[in-house]
Amino acid sequence: MSPTGTNDSGANGQGADARTNAISRRNVLQLFGIAGVGVAGIGALEACSPSKPNSSGGGGSSNASKEFHGAYPYQLPPKGHFNLVKGVTDGIQVDSPYLDLIYPSGGLYYWADKKWEWMMAESGTLDEATKTYTMKLRSGLTWSDGKPVTSKDVVSTFNLHWLMRQQSWTFLSDVSAKDDTTVTFTIGTPSTVLERYILRAPIMPDSVYGEWATKAETMRKAKTSLDSAEGKQLNGDFQKFRPQNPVVSGPFNFDVKSMTNSQMTLVKNDKGLFADKIGFNKVVLYNGETSDITPVVLNKDIDYATHGFAVATEKTLLSSGFRILRPPVYSGPALVFNYTAHPEFSDVKVRQAIAYILDRNENGTVALGDSGKPCKFMAGFSDISVPDWVSDADQKKLQAYEKDEAKATSLLQAAGWKKNGGKWTLPNGKPAAYDIKFPTEFADWNPAATNAADQLNKFGFNITKRGITFTQLSPDVLAGKFDIAIQSWGASSHPHPYFSFVQDLYTFNYVTAANSGGKGMNFPLKQTTSAGPIDLQSVVDKSAQGLNLDEQKKNVTAAALAFNELLPIIPLWERYGNNPALEGKRVAKFPADDDPILKNAPYADNFVIMYMYQGKVAPV
Numbered sequence: 001m002s003p004t005g006t007n008d009s010g011a012n013g014q015g016a017d018a019r020t021n022a023i024s025r026r027n028v029l030q031l032f033g034i035a036g037v038g039v040a041g042i043g044a045l046e047a048c049s050p051s052k053p054n055s056s057g058g059g060g061s062s063n064a065s066k067e068f069h070g071a072y073p074y075q076l077p078p079k080g081h082f083n084l085v086k087g088v089t090d091g092i093q094v095d096s097p098y099l100d101l102i103y104p105s106g107g108l109y110y111w112a113d114k115k116w117e118w119m120m121a122e123s124g125t126l127d128e129a130t131k132t133y134t135m136k137l138r139s140g141l142t143w144s145d146g147k148p149v150t151s152k153d154v155v156s157t158f159n160l161h162w163l164m165r166q167q168s169w170t171f172l173s174d175v176s177a178k179d180d181t182t183v184t185f186t187i188g189t190p191s192t193v194l195e196r197y198i199l200r201a202p203i204m205p206d207s208v209y210g211e212w213a214t215k216a217e218t219m220r221k222a223k224t225s226l227d228s229a230e231g232k233q234l235n236g237d238f239q240k241f242r243p244q245n246p247v248v249s250g251p252f253n254f255d256v257k258s259m260t261n262s263q264m265t266l267v268k269n270d271k272g273l274f275a276d277k278i279g280f281n282k283v284v285l286y287n288g289e290t291s292d293i294t295p296v297v298l299n300k301d302i303d304y305a306t307h308g309f310a311v312a313t314e315k316t317l318l319s320s321g322f323r324i325l326r327p328p329v330y331s332g333p334a335l336v337f338n339y340t341a342h343p344e345f346s347d348v349k350v351r352q353a354i355a356y357i358l359d360r361n362e363n364g365t366v367a368l369g370d371s372g373k374p375c376k377f378m379a380g381f382s383d384i385s386v387p388d389w390v391s392d393a394d395q396k397k398l399q400a401y402e403k404d405e406a407k408a409t410s411l412l413q414a415a416g417w418k419k420n421g422g423k424w425t426l427p428n429g430k431p432a433a434y435d436i437k438f439p440t441e442f443a444d445w446n447p448a449a450t451n452a453a454d455q456l457n458k459f460g461f462n463i464t465k466r467g468i469t470f471t472q473l474s475p476d477v478l479a480g481k482f483d484i485a486i487q488s489w490g491a492s493s494h495p496h497p498y499f500s501f502v503q504d505l506y507t508f509n510y511v512t513a514a515n516s517g518g519k520g521m522n523f524p525l526k527q528t529t530s531a532g533p534i535d536l537q538s539v540v541d542k543s544a545q546g547l548n549l550d551e552q553k554k555n556v557t558a559a560a561l562a563f564n565e566l567l568p569i570i571p572l573w574e575r576y577g578n579n580p581a582l583e584g585k586r587v588a589k590f591p592a593d594d595d596p597i598l599k600n601a602p603y604a605d606n607f608v609i610m611y612m613y614q615g616k617v618a619p620v
Contacts, residue, residue: 066281066619067586068612071293071305072096074285076261082246082254085157085204087164088239092254092264097306097606098285101266102250103202104273106135108610111495112599117610120149120203120249120273124195128547131190133198137181142271143205144248151177156206156213158185163216163235165226168197190547193496200605205247212238251275251613252283262287279618290443297322297580303587306602309578310443311369317580325579325590326371327598327607330382330500331490332575333367333448335436336508337568338482340522342434344415344426351567353411355401357459358452364573367448371576376400380563381490381500382574384599389497389556398564405459424460433462434483439470448572449486477508479518489571492601497556498544504569505536523568534562577602588620 074080074092084091084103093099100108106121116124123136141149158175161168173188185198206213215234225231246254251272255265266283269275286296290307297305298316309317314324335354337345344350355378364372377386377398386395409419416427424432438449446467453463463484468476477485487508491499505525506512513520525536536559543555579602581590590608591597597607611617 066279067284068280068282068617068619069284069286069301069303069586070098071286071288071296071302071307072098073289074264074287076259076287078242081242082256083239083241083243084202084246085160085164085209085238086166086201087161093285096285097603097609098266098283099202100250100606100609101252101283101612102246102248102254103204104250105202106137106199108613109196109200109495109600109605110597111601111605112596116199117613119613121199124199126195126547128190131187133185133187133195134178135183135185135198137183138273139181141249141273143207144246144253144269144271145207146271147205147207147247148180149203149249150180150206151183152180152210153203153206154183155217156210157201157204159213159217159220160204160209160238161201162220163212163226163238165235166197168194168201171197189545191544192547192549192552193494193498193544196494196496203249205249208243208247212241249273251278274613277615278612279615280612289441291441300582300585302580303582303585304579304590304608306577306579306606308368308371308442308444308575309580311366313443314369314371314578314580321584322580322582323590325581325593325598326576327579327600327602328382328384329490329575329577329603330384330492330495330601331488331503332364332372332375333445333486333572334489334504335452335570335572336477336482336485336487336521337523338480338484338521339524340480340519342483347415348566349411349415350417351570352401353408353415354456355567355570356404356408356411358455358570358572359403360401360571360573363448363451363455366451367446367573368444368575368578371578372444372448372573373576374573375571377560378564378567378571379560380504380571381497381560385495385497386560389553390560391557394557394561397561401567408459419460422460423462431462432460433464435464435466436484436486437466437468437473437476437482438486439473440467441470444575445486452572474508475516478513478516478520480513480520480522486572487569489569490574492603494604495601496544497559498540501536501540501543501559501563504563505540508569511537521569527562527566529562529565531561534558536562584620586620588618590617 072093075090080090080092082092084094093102104119106124107116107118109116120137120141121135122138125134137149137151143149155175155177158168171187171189171191171194172185174186176184178184187194219231219234226235245256248269249272251269251274252266253269255267258265263284263286268281286293286302290309293305293307294309294313296302318324339346360374364374376383377395378401379386379398412424418425426432436449436453438445440446450465453465456463473485476482477487489504491503493499508520510519510522527534527536539555539559543552543559583589591611597610600607608617
């Protein structure tokens with residue numbers, strides 16, 4: 001897959017509107033409006049021609065000893081640009097983990113320890129009585145042009161988020177500067193996820209964006225709708241804004257003039273946050289998806305990459321001296337069904353049967369080796385997180401759907417299907433014949449789809465494999481132009497289960513597909529389970545609302561039990577990174593395999609970036 005991961009195969013990120021640009025699996029959840037908030041924090045293109053290192057980035061010679069070499073897709077100007085406000089499409093590195101080195105946010109989050117590492121902020125405090133969240137910036141922060149970073153920059157950032165319809169304003173009612181370093185966020189709808197929206201927002205310079213932010217604030221306070229002619233005009237005009245020569249607060253800045261289609265260089269900004277703690281003078285980023293990056297990694301011109309590499313590539317990397325880091329991505333590939341075109345899938349027995357047919361351990365191993373792990377709980381969100389949200393007693397109610405052909409046969413027969421000559425037919429006598437669409441370029445989803453089709457065919461289905469370019473797959477699914485497709489389940493952008501359920505139930509369903517005029521898989525969210533009727537949309541939305549975690553857990557559990565029984569989509573396996581890490585050439589060492597920071601999703605609060613800031617990932 002791409003280097004990213006939400007659902008990732010590679011490095012792909014999400015674009016401005018995840019509802020229509022869901023191809024970026026790792027960022028796919030960041031862009032959806034949500035109905036709840038959480039204290040845990042949020043956080044994470046087109047493939048380019050094969051990357052070739054130039055003389056400045058190559059080799060590991062002494063003059064390169066202070067360089068860090070990574071990889072992440074970007075688009076060269078003029079399509080790629082430096083309007084890096086969240087929600088604007090095609091911003092260079094806007095969805096990349098490396099943006100944290102250029103435009104840091106208030107904090108970065110330790111997923112295992114459930115605590116914040118303070119970055120641009122020195123503290124954040126929730127006051128339930130006044131329904132406010134107060135963020136205190138560090139004093140002495142400066143922009144690369146020498147101007148101080150102040151609370152005005154934060155206020156402008158969030159007014160632009162309002163203009164770009166970002167999720168934070170689902171919960172906020174106002175944002176204001178109390179003094180030069182204190183920002184007050186007024187909460188309209190309390191939620192435990194709001195803190196993450198606030199602290200993981202890259203802070204943008206008012207000196208660059210202030211004119212737009214002021215117009216947005218005026219419109220917001222006048223309660224002018226963004227759907228009005230005036231609102232649409234300002235939104236559209238801002239998305240065309242193209243600032244030059246980025247003004248940044250991080251320890252690195254773009255070397256704009258040296259950027260090529262194959263690589264870019266980030267150069268040290270000595271005025272930036274914690275610049276004195278970072279040992280590297282340059283960060284070289286190679287451009288492209290997995291197929292482009294693989295030869296560059298094999299040539300040892302890259303120290304670390306988040307792409308999803310083929311099993312054979314991983315074996316070669318291990319034999320040539322790379323470590324393979326395996327952080328959980330908290331998501332993976334799933335089978336998505338078209339309930340409009342094929343109403344037979346609406347019978348839950350059919351979906352359960354398909355789950356029992358598939359050997360998901362085999363599927364994950366074929367696709368991603370040790371990094372493709374079958375789900376134990378099949379709860380709709382990561383197995384790692386289930387014990388935090390679902391009691392031991394309720395965990396025992398979750399069916400693992402381990403391969404069982406006898407159960408699958410029984411369920412299909414109970415649904416009225418028949419097997420003739422080794423092939424299954426539907427109750428209406430038609431053959432069980434379907435296309436399965438998958439992204440050709442993703443080195444893990446491609447073999448996952450192929451293997452799933454082979455297993456189903458062996459059992460008596462008639463599945464035709466349809467590999468298409470990854471940029472076309474999501475639009476096809478949203479438009480309902482598919483029978484079965486591979487898309488992502490779960491969420492790597494945020495630890496709260498809400499975001500996983502949004503991905504599972506909303507992203508490729510009518511809830512979101514309506515924005516592009518389609519119905520997607522068109523799975524009704526009002527269902528009946530063995531526990532009775534359930535409105536999945538209501539339950540999921542409530543799972544993130546309010547500040548009472550016990551109440552949230554009740555809704556998370558209800559959603560998990562319903563997902564497990566209904567299987568609206570069928571997770572194939574949970575993806576773990578197979579991130580190559582090269583030690584001893586340019587980088588002294590990466591985090592140990594047992595370091596808890598490796599529980600961080602690599603596309604949200606990237607552990608390499610966090611340790612680079614702390615001097616723990618340092619030059620040789």
